[in-house]
Amino acid sequence: MAKMIFKDEKSLQSIDEVFRFASQALGTNRPVFLDGKTIPPAIGIALGGTIGAGIGVAGLGAGVAGVAGTASFIGGASAAIGTAALLPFVAPVAILSGIGYFIFKGKRQKDLHRKKLTRYKEAISKQNDVIKKYQEIDKQRVESEEKLNKVNEELRAKINELLAINEALLKIISELGSDLQVA
Numbered sequence: 001m002a003k004m005i006f007k008d009e010k011s012l013q014s015i016d017e018v019f020r021f022a023s024q025a026l027g028t029n030r031p032v033f034l035d036g037k038t039i040p041p042a043i044g045i046a047l048g049g050t051i052g053a054g055i056g057v058a059g060l061g062a063g064v065a066g067v068a069g070t071a072s073f074i075g076g077a078s079a080a081i082g083t084a085a086l087l088p089f090v091a092p093v094a095i096l097s098g099i100g101y102f103i104f105k106g107k108r109q110k111d112l113h114r115k116k117l118t119r120y121k122e123a124i125s126k127q128n129d130v131i132k133k134y135q136e137i138d139k140q141r142v143e144s145e146e147k148l149n150k151v152n153e154e155l156r157a158k159i160n161e162l163l164a165i166n167e168a169l170l171k172i173i174s175e176l177g178s179d180l181q182v183a
Contacts, residue, residue: 006116015119018043022126026133029140 006012021043025032 009112009115012115012119014041015123019119019122019126022130026126026129029137 006015021032021039
């Protein structure tokens, strides 16, 4: 079975951050992230600009989770020893609590699944919007390149024309200057 990447609602925040940036980028033809400080880590990693920062943040998060897990294991072990003496009295309550926990956990997992599915659909929609915007911008780039080439050709022709006129004028000035000196 594959390892889950997004295990809780908090882990979905990075997705929401990318969605916000995608919406900003889709709203303009200019680059949105001109400086590296405002780029969400997921986009920064994709751009290759903040790979080290992304790894550092992930490592820090994993370290904190490991410490928290160890602390909760120790606390749980201590509680288990104290509970063993009261087992006959507490067992029915513990069983009912366990059933309640699994019902709540199942509801929470379904809710998380629903939120993931919603974000999955939104990610596909945003990706389609990004592809459309990319195609529009690329088309504009090609058109502007063609216009630029046409303008460049027209300017070259104008420069050549002006150079030819200048050469003719130089010849006329030279010839007239010679005639004026002879007369």
